[in-house]
Amino acid sequence: DQQVKQNSPSLSVQEGRISILNCDYTNSMFDYFLWYKKYPAEGPTFLISISSIKDKNEDGRFTVFLNKSAKHLSLHIVPSQPGDSAVYFCAAKRGSQGNLIFGKGTKLSVKP
Amino acid sequence: GAVVSQHPSRVICKSGTSVKIECRSLDFQATTMFWYRQFPKQSLMLMATSNEGSKATYEQGVEKDKFLINHASLTLSTLTVTSAHPEDSSFYICSARRSGDHTGELFFGEGSRLTVL
Numbered sequence: 137d138q139q140v141k142q143n144s145p146s147l148s149v150q151e152g153r154i155s156i157l158n159c160d161y162t163n164s165m166f167d168y169f170l171w172y173k174k175y176p177a178e179g180p181t182f183l184i185s186i187s188s189i190k191d192k193n194e195d196g197r198f199t200v201f202l203n204k205s206a207k208h209l210s211l212h213i214v215p216s217q218p219g220d221s222a223v224y225f226c227a228a229k230r231g232s233q234g235n236l237i238f239g240k241g242t243k244l245s246v247k248p
Numbered sequence: 249g250a251v252v253s254q255h256p257s258r259v260i261c262k263s264g265t266s267v268k269i270e271c272r273s274l275d276f277q278a279t280t281m282f283w284y285r286q287f288p289k290q291s292l293m294l295m296a297t298s299n300e301g302s303k304a305t306y307e308q309g310v311e312k313d314k315f316l317i318n319h320a321s322l323t324l325s326t327l328t329v330t331s332a333h334p335e336d337s338s339f340y341i342c343s344a345r346r347s348g349d350h351t352g353e354l355f356f357g358e359g360s361r362l363t364v365l
Contacts, residue, residue, distance in 0.1 A: 177361065179359045180292070180356045
């Protein structure tokens with residue numbers, strides 16, 4: 137049973153617009169959430185994270201929102217750039233030594 | 249930032265042979281390293297957790313005798329795919345957690361593409 141779900145396998149956005157990537161989770165014990173970006177044939181790179189005690193974290197063009205009651209988080213990229221085109225993975229963990237549980241990823245395409 | 253290096257990045261081997269993939273943390277010590285496998289259009293699947301100086305912990309369904317993991321030092325973990333078969337062809341990725349870091353952030357290697365003929 138998937139504990140971390142990214143229900144949209146792909147998303148296409150026009151350059152300059154906002155990209156919103158969504159992630160749902162089922163385990164209420166998760167206390168830390170991360171977003172990773174992955175280009176083809178490369179390892180994922182860390183993008184942004186959020187602790188369960190917060191509801192928003194912002195870093196430049198990237199903002200992550202957490203809605204604990206809905207067990208939902210989202211990554212906003214604004215403005216979107218063609219270089220943002222990649223697969224984005226949502227991940228969650230429980231406890232300081234917990235393993236990361238990844239979603240299946242969402243492929244973002246930003247068109248010029 | 250912390251750097252994790254994987255080697256080789258690509259390897260092609262014949263069916264029945266064994267292949268070793270190395271994962272090194274270049275500028276930090278990693279008590280724990282993780283090995284993942286990615287199939288096309290699928291998520292990163294955690295295969296095993298590698299702890300320095302102890303036996304690896306394998307996820308359900310992962311054959312420990314087929315995927316041998318050794319974490320002999322704080323900067324090196326190896327994954328050996330023994331008696332490889334075409335169905336083992338995949339993209340293998342390692343990640344490392346900095347010793348003492350409790351944020352959950354992992355640093356990933358570049359990945360290794362294994363093709364078994």
